[in-house]
Each structure stands twice: as structure tokens, then as C-alpha cells.
Amino acid sequence: MKILFWGTPTYAVPSLEALVEAGHQLVGVVTQPDRRRGRGKELQPSSIKARALELGLPVFTPERIRRDERCQQQLADLGPDVSVVVAFGQILPPAVLNQPPLGCWNAHGSLLPRWRGAGPIQWCLLEGDSSTGVGIMAMEEGLDTGPVLLERSISIGLLENAQQLGQRLAQLSAELLVEALPRIEAAGTGPETERLARLGVRAQGEVGLSYARMLTKDDLLVDWNQSALEIHRRVMGLYPGTLTQWQGKRLKLLATEPLVARLASQLSPEARCLLAAPDGIALEPPATSAPGTVLAIAAEAGLVVATAGCPVLVRAAQLEGKAPAQGQSLLQQLGCVPGDYLGPATTTAATT
Numbered sequence: 001m002k003i004l005f006w007g008t009p010t011y012a013v014p015s016l017e018a019l020v021e022a023g024h025q026l027v028g029v030v031t032q033p034d035r036r037r038g039r040g041k042e043l044q045p046s047s048i049k050a051r052a053l054e055l056g057l058p059v060f061t062p063e064r065i066r067r068d069e070r071c072q073q074q075l076a077d078l079g080p081d082v083s084v085v086v087a088f089g090q091i092l093p094p095a096v097l098n099q100p101p102l103g104c105w106n107a108h109g110s111l112l113p114r115w116r117g118a119g120p121i122q123w124c125l126l127e128g129d130s131s132t133g134v135g136i137m138a139m140e141e142g143l144d145t146g147p148v149l150l151e152r153s154i155s156i157g158l159l160e161n162a163q164q165l166g167q168r169l170a171q172l173s174a175e176l177l178v179e180a181l182p183r184i185e186a187a188g189t190g191p192e193t194e195r196l197a198r199l200g201v202r203a204q205g206e207v208g209l210s211y212a213r214m215l216t217k218d219d220l221l222v223d224w225n226q227s228a229l230e231i232h233r234r235v236m237g238l239y240p241g242t243l244t245q246w247q248g249k250r251l252k253l254l255a256t257e258p259l260v261a262r263l264a265s266q267l268s269p270e271a272r273c274l275l276a277a278p279d280g281i282a283l284e285p286p287a288t289s290a291p292g293t294v295l296a297i298a299a300e301a302g303l304v305v306a307t308a309g310c311p312v313l314v315r316a317a318q319l320e321g322k323a324p325a326q327g328q329s330l331l332q333q334l335g336c337v338p339g340d341y342l343g344p345a346t347t348t349a350a351t352t
Helices: 010-021 047-054 069-077 120-126 162-187 192-199 228-237 261-266 269-275 327-334
Strands: 002-007 025-030 035-037 042-044 082-086 104-108 131-138 148-155 242-246 249-258 294-298 302-305 312-319
Touching: 002 010, 002 047, 010 025, 010 047, 010 082, 010 162, 025 047, 082 162, 104 162, 120 131, 120 162, 120 228, 131 162, 148 162, 162 192, 228 249, 228 312, 261 269, 269 294, 269 312, 302 327, 312 327
Parallel strands: 002 025, 002 082, 082 104
Antiparallel strands: 035 042, 104 131, 131 148, 242 249, 249 312, 294 302, 302 312
């Protein structure tokens, strides 16, 4: 089958590789243009462009495919049987959606209709979903509204971050695409309604509908007045970008654990030891300790920090100008002591 592949980030690479390995003919790869990244702000290709060039595939980088009629025609001239989209990053216009005789199909990283739109991986973690998955969806003009051909769910670990979950979902997307394409080909061409009926797709309902809105810089800021679980979900869901401050410098939080007794079975051995500590600091912080106050220094584990409820264990972080650190290395890098405060310099912890 002749496939036109659309994708941009590293997340899409396993799918591209799987389609090549499955013996499909990749007639072209469409991805976002090179962007300036890194400290030097040099132009760098997307992960998909880099891999596609390694595979010897033709690459197209329209700035806005919706407005680029020349590129639209170039893609049509490739004569693809089907288009496959995995995290491309632009909305495809009807002229593009209607080109391939077998349709356009998207591997979407959620269990639709939950988390339509951008950032489904981040939002399922932010909202504490216990499971998520991948759906192979027939694309239409609406935002992730198309019927679903294949779907598979996976459970989410309490200590799993967005990068780790993304890697699992990327591999699942690749597997489902390889499984779906022979079925799409066997259903044949013809009017879309007839093709989809032969495939037995599932129409999305309204029950459980939610949208993953675009995230902003404000979403990255830790609010210690939230609960330990809410803060932990933010750190895991927005990995590796959640921010607070330490002595006026930016501190990026990379790994946390909510010290909540009912979650003990899902925590690390070090965190479980803190919950069982005879002094009870992890379970019952002093009422006078303001959220953001360092309650304890846990050797080999990290910092125990006060929140609006149960404390949170900060296991790994990156101080501005320093390398990421965890455990004892983090403690040595920060030099915190109980009573210190993480957060803006204008806010101070209550006197204990």
C-alpha cells in the first residue's frame, strides 16, 4: 500500500519505522518546518524529518498546509492510497482529507472522546486518569471527532511521567497502525460512508467528552497551596517543565511522590519508609508550616515539602545553571534545611 505519512515529534518515529518495516511503500513524509532550538537557536529538523531522510524518504515541510495549494498538489501527485497522521501539529484541510481513496487515518493518543485535541498525554496525567490508550480514527473536519476503527487501553502508573507514558503510547500507536492498515486496504475504495460501514467503525458519543486545551507557561508553575497529589500530577504530566524557585533561582521539578497513606502501595520503598517514620513528619506536618516549606531532608530520597495537605517528596530537580540531580546529589546541590522555603522570594514560610 502506498502511504503518505504525516508527523513531527519523536512520538511519531516508531509509527514511521513500523510502517516501513511492515513493507508499505512510503511515498512521502510531511512534517513541520525546521525550527530554531537550543541555546544557539540554530535551525533543527523535526525528529520525523531527520528519520525520514535517514530512510531515504521524500520530505515535505509546509509552513501551513491549509494555505499551501502548491504543496497540496505535490502531495496529490504522489498518488497515495492512504494518509496516516501521527502528531503532525497542523489541521488538515478538506482538500487534503479527501485526496487518498482509502482515507486519512489518525493514531490518537487517548481513548476518544476523552481528550480530543492537543496534549492528551499531558492532560490524562494532570487529571489523574487511571488508564488511557490509542485509537485509530478516521479523520474528518472536526477536531478528533471521527469514528474509531481500533482502540487499545493501558493503565497509568502513579509514578509515570509524560515522557515515559508517551514512549509506551508511541509504541502502541505503531502496533495498531500496522494492524489497522490491512483492514483499511481490504475494505476497498468507494464512498466514505460505505467504506467505514464495511470497516465497522465505532462512532464517538458525547459521554466522557473532554478537550485537551493548549498548555501555557502559567501551567508550569507549581502552586504549593494545592494538594500533594495535584502537585505530583502536575510534575508528572508536564515533565520535564514544572517550575518553582529556590533562593531566587529557577528550580525545575523532575520527579515527585505524594506522601499519601492510601497510595502507599504505589510508592517507592523510600517514600513508604517516610510514611512509616516514627516521628510522623510525612503524615502530620506542623500546622504552622506554610505550603512550600521544607519539612525534612530525607537522605538518599530528597526533600519533604509541605503542601495544602499531605506533604510531597521531591526526588529529582534541576536548579538553574546546574545539571539535573536526584536523591543525595540534589540535597547537596541545594543545601536545604528544614524550615527553608521553595517558591517566589516575596513569599515566606510561616514561623514554626
